[in-house]
Amino acid sequence: MQTVDYSQELAVIEKGPSLREIDEIISKPLETKPDKKYYLALSITVTMLMIGVVGLGLSFYYGTGLWGNNNPVGWGFPIVNFVFWVGIGHAGTLISAILFLFRQKWRTGIARFAEGMTIFAVMTAGIFPLIHVGRPWLAGYLFPYPNQHSLWVNFSSPLLWDVFAVSTYFTVSLIFWYVGLIPDFATLRDRTANKIKKITYSIFSLGWRHSNRHWQHYEMVYLILAGFATPLVLSVHTIVSFDFAISIIPGWHTTIFPPYFVAGAVFSGFTMVQNVLIFIRKIFNFEHIITLDTLEKMNKIILLTGSMVGYAYAMEFFIAWYSGVQPEQFAFINRAFGPYAWAYWIMVTCNVVFPQLFWIKKIRRTIPVMFAIAVLVNVGMWFERFVITVTSLSRDFLPSSWAYYTPTLTDFAILIGSFGLFFTLMLLFTKTLPVVSIAEVKAVLEDSQPSHKDH
């Protein structure tokens, strides 16, 4: 077994490549023609995407009656998927902003990629509330704009807060991402010989000259954006949880929801980042940039957030019992032993039991095992949203209105399509933009900073 000496700070980037090598490794995917495997992967994801497009097309044409949503369960798959995808996005901001504030150098190798994931995940998530309103072309009503009805939006509704939170989150993530890309565009601009690429990179690099007068402001902006993105990312899933918590449905109306949702979001986001990174580092030979140590650190965060989520599950039960509120107690017993018990126990095993294996160092450092655990966690986190949304709605206060929710084929088509969209964007991203921040990685190489010998 490989032993690691934790007493010393590890080099973030292994094997000490030179600065030029870094450029070469990172920009290689952009400069080489995609190979067969890439096209194969792309064809799979595009097929998935097309399945989703068909599902959406049918839903628009015939209406949302094609979905499984029924009378008590008005939220069904669309909201489950929305919460799931927004959650996936959270890891990106956590890595790029929160870990940046904590000065965690190991984030540099994975930050760009995770931020990209944030953007794509939020884009994917955004589809669901729009289609869930049934007539997505009326989505403009979500924003307060002077309209011919001289009506404004309802500022008291958490669904409206969602509109503000998610659109702000998307915009700020995009800006953050782009600001990070500026120096890399400049580096690429100076590398490329291709005319069209040169013009494109020149435009996007905004005349960046790696000037230290600029770097100074640039680092400040980065710090400020990280400072804003940190409370922002916490607010986004808090507000998503308000969609549930502000209502009075048993099982939703709890104060634990905001922290519980945020922890869950980071949890699922990290597993998704970890999953995708395992492929990326292998395919593009980034093993020295995205090291095993980095993956191990991610696994530790997965363990931490997984335990937090497990704690929240237990706490929900405790509060239900302790509060003495009968509907609340019923809601939880119903979750664990009612018609959706199967979903509940999938959720508990995947989210609480499996991540505990990461206490073992060997598992934290074995790629196939951690990959499998992360996939399971993603499944579990999807089921968590399913359990929360569906079990509470399907059996609310009035037994005469109870109903079992069964998703339809169209629901599944749209779910598959969302994965298709996400992974298609991801694949295109790996071939068009540097998936690792060149400038940031260079800055954390050994010997890349002045040694201050003369001080």
Added chain:
Amino acid sequence: MSEKVLFAITAIFNTPDEIIKAAEKTAENGYKKFDVNTPYPIHGMPNAMKLGRSKLGFAALVFGLSGILAALLMTFWMSAIDYPIIIGGKPYFAFPKYVPIIFEVTVLAASIGTVVTMLFFFFKFPNNSHPLHDSDYMKKVSTEKYGIYIQADDVLFNAEEIKKFLNELGAAEVGEIYWDDDEVSTSPKILEPKFLGFLAVTAIIISGTTYFGLNKLMFMVPFNWMMEQDKALPQETSNIFADGFAMRMPVEGTISRGTIPYPYYGKPELAEKLMINPLDYSEENLALGKKKYDVFCSPCHGYFGEGDSKLRGQYPNPPSIHSEKVRLWSDGRIYHVIAEGQNVMPSYSTQMTREEKWATILYIRALQRALNAKESDL
């Protein structure tokens, strides 16, 4: 070839230690217009170059505060002034529920504002063409080398001296950069017509698409199944029925619930004699009467019953209801006119309930009394 104008003397160094020393020395020697180019930010460089702290934090503060203020005013104006509506029994302006909105708008404004300030104010975007671009120097510093340059327009500039100075610092290479012919100025290009034109076009495109999206696109409904239903609407023709009308008469001999048929069709004398107004003069009854009169009768009879029809001659003007004849009629006789109609005046039996008819009659009496007041009213 025209004489080229010198932009700066450049020097390339191999290690971060050397460049930071070079920067320190350059600043110590009193050069102001110099810059260091490195592929990534070097710790301690702003100090070495004697640059102050970046002032971007203030920009963030200003934009953040404006965001707070804007969101506060927006929510306040929209929900307490322009369209006050009570939601969930809360006051019109319920601060706590606006906190999420205010927070998000603040973050959005501050982030966009700070980045835009950095680009436009500190980086002087769109200064996209610069003598350094496309030079060998640039290519090196953007990958693996550390470069410094001193500009020719620095007050202390002396080409020979600077070259010597840089060589002494241990530069790996010392070189010169010249202006391209078409870019001999670093003045901000933000006011150039080309750029302003670009901004104007962007603004027009963005506002145009927003307008189109919100005011046109949203109402171009792709499918409108709800509007197209297989049913007959009033006033439409229908080929199911022999008479070609979609609207049907009630089945003969039936009445709708709650209706009491009018018994005196064609017998005004009986109506005059036998019917008594069951309502008495109360404020409510008069208010109801006024409402119904204004709706049903005033188009022809005028608001005060003087026969001043609002139909401008498109319909025969009715006589005044202040005539002696109508004043002396009993309530039942007027009821008869409303229920049956009279010559060109149509019947109102289906439009108004019995109570409404009687209330209208009370109101007519009040109108009549107003024009022909008794002495006791004075």
